[in-house]
Amino acid sequence: MDDWNLYLLIGLIGLAVVVSGPVAFGLVLSQRGRIAALEGRLARLERPGLAASASPGLYAVPPAPPARGPEAAPAPSVAPERPQPAAQAPEPEAPLKPAAVPPVRLPPPETPAPGIIPKKPSFEERFGTRWVVWIGGIALALGAVLLVRYSVEQGVFGPGTRILSSLALAAGLVAGGERLRRRLRGAAPVPPRWPDIPAMVTAAGIVAGFGAIYAAHALYGFIGPELAFVLLGATGLTAMVAAGLHGPALAGIGLVGALVTPVLVGKAGGSAWPLTLYLPVVTGSAYAFAWYKGWRALGLAAWIGAALWSLVLAFATDSPGAAITPVLVHAVVQAALAAFVFAVLPHRGEADEAARPDPVAAGVLASLALVLVHTLWFSVAAQGAGAAWIAAGLAAVAIPAAAAFLAPAAALGLATAGASLCALVALWPDADPNAEPYLIWRRVQDSGLFLVVVGLPALSLTAAGALRLLGGSRLPPASALIYAGSAALAPLAVLSLAYLRIGQGTASPGFAAAAGGLAAVMTALAATFRRHGEAASSPALRLGLGAFASASVAALSLGLVCAVSGGSLTLAFALSALATAAIARHLDLRALRWCVAALGLLVAARLAWDPAVVGPDLGRTPVFNWLLVGYGVPALAFALAARLIRLPDRAPDAPPLIAEALSLLFSVFLVVFEIRHALNDGDILAPNTSFLEQGLMTLSALGFAGVLVRLDAVHGSPVIRAASLGFGALALLQGLCGLVLLTNPYLTDEPVAGGLLFNTVALAYGAPALAALALARAARPTRPLWYVRAAGLSGLVLGFVGLCLLIRHGFQGPLIGLDRETGGREWYAYSAAWLALGLLALGYGILRGSLTARLASAALVGLSILKVFLFDLSGLDGPLRALSFLGLGAVLIAIGLVYQRFVFAPERRG
Structure with a gap:
């Protein structure tokens, strides 16, 4: 006997063992279930009085005929009832049954009696009814796929015989699962905690069928893409129909097996096109049946699998010359399917007033946008801004935007579309191929095409939001706010990022004119909403009016930044937040206060990106320089905005608290950078420091803490309270570590400037000491005892060190290092x-x-x-x-x- 025949015989024997084990186990369970059912019926019949009280429709026994004889004769006062002839009966009578005893329905065999806690399954039950079934089903699925792979690697049979054998194995497993289902259908019901054995066997057959058809197309080329598409669709439909008979577990197993099949079998020559045809068929079938049966978990599982495949394929394109078109097509098709299934289809025909935001739809739209952006990120190095890349980028914007426009419950899709468009602006390839990648200050390839590709979608998002607000005046406030904010902020953000990519932060008359045009568009939209609001007022129209009016002010501020050299986007956003707060206060649009918070968060992100928002050219004059404009104006703007949007007679909520925090943050940056600018010859990023600078920093922090303690007694804001504690702790740490240890002139021998009493030591140590003592006194009524004592002790320590340094300066002169006698x-x-x-x-x-x-x-x-x-x-x-x-x-x-x-x-x- 040849070696390969021996291997084949061993393989067939093993397959028979694998298949026959679960089948035999299922037959045993079926017989055991029938015996249990018969025993239960017999026990119920033997219980006294139960047969007479049971209803005829449930385990009923025909009543016995009346007895003949004197002992059965009725009492004299009761006339015996006689059955009437059929001709005299006005209507047929029901079968004879006791009238005094109501019918009793017996609980199912597995349902415990009331008040009895069901017994937990034992280890033997878990092992025999659950674990072996799950492992057996997984083994069948893996065996079916690995048998195909083994035959390929070992060269057993020819390609056609391999494919036919795989299809025969798949059909046999599916038929076996269906036969098991029919044989077990009449047995006792299976407890819900037990896995379904017929479903397991059928799932293994479905996986084998997917693998055989995929191998016939991708490995051997027996069938073309069209036939492969049809056969794979038929297999997916078979799996879904079988899931209708066997339950959702089969659908999940079949879906996972179908998604994993390409990994186990392999792919054809490194091409991604077969996967681009195969995976949408699998996920589309899962979506269709999940929608038909109401199994949302199956649909979510299909989207997760599709997203993972998109990420895996995107990693494969991270090299020049890689074929990215099929990868982009796959990502776009999967995103469109998911958006339609989770955002559009569930809310079709839904009334506007009932369109509450759907978190599932919002999550899916956000995740699909992330997948598309991730694919664009990895594929830009391979192709640049080619036609496929641009089309996929526009799809990342259009898919969530279309879902938001069609379904108000998915309104967050419009915000997701705006974020995707901003990502497209940031990822656009650089004009210099050797430039450092993924930085916003890079110049773009083909600036004309770039402006068209990002400009038209930005205006389209504004138009979509405006039309949704005008046509859906009965929208809930939450959905209307999302539409209004997204429509107003998206073009502003895109114009800002495009200005950074092309204008590079310098004066740009073209972008200033574009900002002016955008302001005119926003003004026209605000006027339109005002006219409609006068005719029929609604929250949606009022929010649209406030959002577009605020956006017009923001666009003018952005135009000012683009027109003046040395300007800052931060300044524009801060002024926009102040204008939005004024509009919200004037028009009494409380929801618009959240737009102020959104602008504040945008400014906070800008600060995190680069704290030096004004740029290097600040001027050489201390105090009166560009720092006052770059940090002072936003600090004042957010302070006024917080005051405008604070609701009367209510505890402050998130919007005013965010504005207060940003006002404090800008104030701190202003003071810190002014000190650094004055002491380092205009260089706020100088690497060196001095004890005078550390002393002034400590004094500033203590001053902030003291002022905030006073303000907290008036406003009662949690931001002010937390900031006062934070500034106090920071000042104490700065004084003890910076002044006493790191920059102490006794340790560094740094020269002391000034006279005997009025010198840099007195300013660096004496002023913070007095400020710390004053803070301890001011904080005593409202702050914890540890805070008060720490402030007082820090003041004494700084005063003690400063006094010692003053004495040494009086005896030693400017240089007071420890090495001097x-x-x-x-x-x-x-x-x-x-x-x-x-x-x-x-x-x-x-x-x-x-x-x-x-x-x-x-x-x-x-x-x-x-x-x-x-x-x-x-x-x-x-x-x-x-x-x-x-x-x-x-x-x-x-x-x-x-x-x-x-x-x-x-x-x-x-």
């Missing part, structure tokens, strides 16, 4: 200064009742005692040693007297 007079001055500072802290602690100040005084005095006894006794000589001890003794006695008379004085007796 310290004289006796300087050592004595330290002792005297520490004692004086301790006395001041003690006096403040007694007058203000501050335990922290008194403890700090004790620490300073203790430090002075240690210095005098450990150092002055041996380090000083002559009168300085004596004066040191005399002074220390006098001060200690005075401190003791103060504690006895004022701190712990005994109560006077009357």
Whole structure:
């Protein structure tokens, strides 16, 4: 016997074992189920009184004939009933049944009695009824596919025999599953927790059929793409019809097997076109049956599989010269199918007033846009801005936009379309092929084509949103707000990104004119909505009016940025937010306040991208430079916007809180960059720093914290409260780490500028110390005790370090590094200064009742005692040693007297 015949015989025997095991197991279960059903029926019949009370339609037993004899005679007072002849009966009577006992329906065998907790399945039941069935079904599916692959690798039979054998195996499995289903249909019902054995066998056959047809087309070329399309569609339809008989589990198994089949069998010559034909047939069949049967989980599984395949195919195009057209076609077709199934079809014919936002539709539209953008991202390196790439990019915009236009419940698709268009602007290929990829400041290839491709869709999104608002005046406020915001913001965002790609942030009269034209369009739309609103007011029309009026102001601000060199998009968005807030307040459009929040988040993203929003050319004049415009104007704009959109007599919600946070953020950037600009000769990004800069930063943070503590007492805003705590903690960390350790001139030997008392040390250390003490006093009524004590202690530490540095500067001059010799007079001055500072802290602690100040005084005095006894006794000589001890003794006695008379004085007796 030849080797291959031996291998074939072994393979057939193994296949017979694999198939016969589940079949035999199913037959045993069927007989066992019938026996159980008969035993249950017999037990019910044997229970006393149950047969007479059962209804005729459920396990009924015909009533016994009346007995003949004296013992069965009725009582004399009751006349016996006699059956009437058929001719005298006005209508036929029902079969005889007891009238006093209502019919009783028995529960199914698996339903526990009321109040009885069902018993959990044992390990044996789980193993015998679940695990082996699932594993067996998976083994059948994998075996059917791997048998095809093995025959290819080993060269067993010819290609035609392999395909016919695979088809015969698939048909046999499907037929076996159907036979099992019919044989088991009359048995006892299977518990829901048990997997369906006929469905498992049928699923394995479906997977084998998919694999055989795909191999016949992609591996051997027996059939062309048209016939392959028909056969694959028929196989998918067979799987869906079988799922109608066997349940949704079969549909899921068949879907997964069909999606995995190309991976197990292989693909033809590296071409993606067979997959482009095959995968839409699989997912389309799943969508169709999921919609018909109402199995949404099956449809979601089909979309997840299609999305994963799109991502996998996109990875394969990340190389120059790769064929991207079939990959793009696949991504577009799958996205269109998913949008139609999940966004359009479920909401067809839905009234506008009932069109609440559908989270499933929104999620699917967002995910399909991400898949398309991901495919564009990976394929741009292979082809550039070719016709297929541009068409796929426009499809990424058109598919969610069309779904949003057709189904108001999928209104978020319009926002998704705007985001996809912005991604298309950012991903457009660079004019220089050697430029660093995926940066927004790159110049574009073919700027004329670029402007047409991104400009017309932007205006189309605006038109779609406006038409939806005008034609759907009964839309819910949430859907109307989405349409209005998307229609207004999409062209603004696209024009801004296009200006960065082409104008490169410099003065551009062309983009300024385009922004002016966009402002005119938005103004015309606002006027249109105003006329319609006067005729029949509705929330949708009012939101459209507010959104397009705000967009007109934003477009004018953007035009100003494009026309003036050194301008900033941040400035334009901030002014737009202020204008939107004013319109929302004037027209009483509360929903429009969320547009202010959206603009604020856009500005926050711009800050995260590049905090230096003004550019390098700021001017050399301290304070009065472009920083005031780039950061001061947005800070003021968002502060006013927060005030305008705050609802009266209500706790602040998200929109005013976002505006307040941005106002604080811009204020911080303004102060920080102004300090850096003044101390680094106009360079706000200088890598070096100084103790004066660190001191001014600490002083600024403490100033912010103190001002916010005062404002919090008036406004009660959680943003202000959190910011006051954050600025306070930041200032304490900045002072202790930056001033005491990192930039301390005693450690760095940085020169000290100025005179004996008024110098950079006094400004860098003294001013923050006083500010920290003032913060501790102001925060005492409203802030936690740890915060107050930390602020006070930081003030004392900064004051102590600053006082020591001032003394050293007085004796050493500008350079006060630790490597310079310290004289006796300087050592004595330290002792005297520490004692004086301790006395001041003690006096403040007694007058203000501050335990922290008194403890700090004790620490300073203790430090002075240690210095005098450990150092002055041996380090000083002559009168300085004596004066040191005399002074220390006098001060200690005075401190003791103060504690006895004022701190712990005994109560006077009357």
